[in-house]
Amino acid sequence: MNRWIGRHIITGEATIRDTLTALNELSGDSMTLFVLDEDRKLIGSVTDGDIRRALIAGHTTEDKASDIAFRKFISLTSDASPEERYKTVARARERVINLLPVTTNGILTDIIDLRKMKSAIPADAVLMAGGRGERLRPLTLDTPKPLLKVGGKPIIDYNIESLQRYGVNDIYVTVNYLKDQIIGHFADPKWQGRVHCIEEPCRLGTIGSVALIDTLSQDYVIVMNSDLLTNIDFEKLWRHHVDSGAVLTMATIPYTVSVPFAIIKTDGDRVTGLEEKPTFNHFANAGVYIIDRNVLSEIKRGEYLDAPDFVESLIAKGLKVSHFVIEGTWIDIGSPDDFRYANEVTSRRF
Numbered sequence: 001m002n003r004w005i006g007r008h009i010i011t012g013e014a015t016i017r018d019t020l021t022a023l024n025e026l027s028g029d030s031m032t033l034f035v036l037d038e039d040r041k042l043i044g045s046v047t048d049g050d051i052r053r054a055l056i057a058g059h060t061t062e063d064k065a066s067d068i069a070f071r072k073f074i075s076l077t078s079d080a081s082p083e084e085r086y087k088t089v090a091r092a093r094e095r096v097i098n099l100l101p102v103t104t105n106g107i108l109t110d111i112i113d114l115r116k117m118k119s120a121i122p123a124d125a126v127l128m129a130g131g132r133g134e135r136l137r138p139l140t141l142d143t144p145k146p147l148l149k150v151g152g153k154p155i156i157d158y159n160i161e162s163l164q165r166y167g168v169n170d171i172y173v174t175v176n177y178l179k180d181q182i183i184g185h186f187a188d189p190k191w192q193g194r195v196h197c198i199e200e201p202c203r204l205g206t207i208g209s210v211a212l213i214d215t216l217s218q219d220y221v222i223v224m225n226s227d228l229l230t231n232i233d234f235e236k237l238w239r240h241h242v243d244s245g246a247v248l249t250m251a252t253i254p255y256t257v258s259v260p261f262a263i264i265k266t267d268g269d270r271v272t273g274l275e276e277k278p279t280f281n282h283f284a285n286a287g288v289y290i291i292d293r294n295v296l297s298e299i300k301r302g303e304y305l306d307a308p309d310f311v312e313s314l315i316a317k318g319l320k321v322s323h324f325v326i327e328g329t330w331i332d333i334g335s336p337d338d339f340r341y342a343n344e345v346t347s348r349r350f
Contacts, residue, residue: 008099008111010046012037012066016054019046019065030098030115034108035069041106044069076112078104082122082218089120089167119235120167123290124218126210127159129226130176130200135335144178146226147185148339151346154185155333156226160195163222166234169194170217173226174209176200201302206287208305216293223307225287229331229342232288237324241290246322248295248314251288253330256281283323286330295319 010022010033023031023046035043043066054068055061074097076088092100093114102110133145140148146156156173163171175182175197186195200209207223220238232251241249257280265273289307295314299305315321331342 014065017061044071075101121238123220125171125222127226132177150342205304205306207307211299211301231328240324244322246320247292249322251286252283252323255284
């Protein structure tokens, strides 16, 4: 085995001089090396700080990397449960660790870049992408709305990439209208097989197609419209859902209605008071839900069902439904004006 075998990997037999050379090659990247033994088992990690402390302690540049490796490192096992994965990633981020090694029986099998991954929430995701986008015609006559480009990138890609940054590994996209284009889009190798297209045999509403998916594996499922532009914090949404004890949590946005007239209060035909130009504050459904997987059995396979009707059915059964207010950007791209505004927003900060 070569002493220096990868951008962030070095063998225990490498000298401290070799290690310094390897770290120097990482300039501009995360300055961390993982030290492996001859069987590729992970011994520890080495940074500039580890080398500095070793030299101060009397080591020479010809000593071995295995002699100075930091052995109390945080790592993730490939067979970790979703909860363990979430906690390990959270602990690593708290310690401002950029690279998290993944091992199988002690052997290094992967390195997670935590600069690109915000969390590892234990959830699958379903994106609804079967709509016809009729209010956006003629833009959607030949292109499905999720593939319309906003800021030079398809709308749906923003949501896929955001979910992956929160550690959601299995993402299902349900398709119907112009489905071949969406299926072809996700056939690109860059998606690494983590995005699965599910074909609707007919229009099934805004949540009915979830029943077509037989391979959901996590206890929680994020269901959302694919044509939203939002920077929602999926970890906060998941955390709120778990803490609330709800079976379904819907993301909401504040919505204010200002009435430009004096509103009268009445008792029959008698006026009991007036309120001059009142403002009413509400919360509107944002089209993003996180749901306990066990209640998805309430959705019948092949039957049309819209999400609001599903929510109402859960409430009618006495089950708890909570809501989570989105604090950042949320745009429902449903009209040409929305589309233009979304392009303006992405040009400024997305």
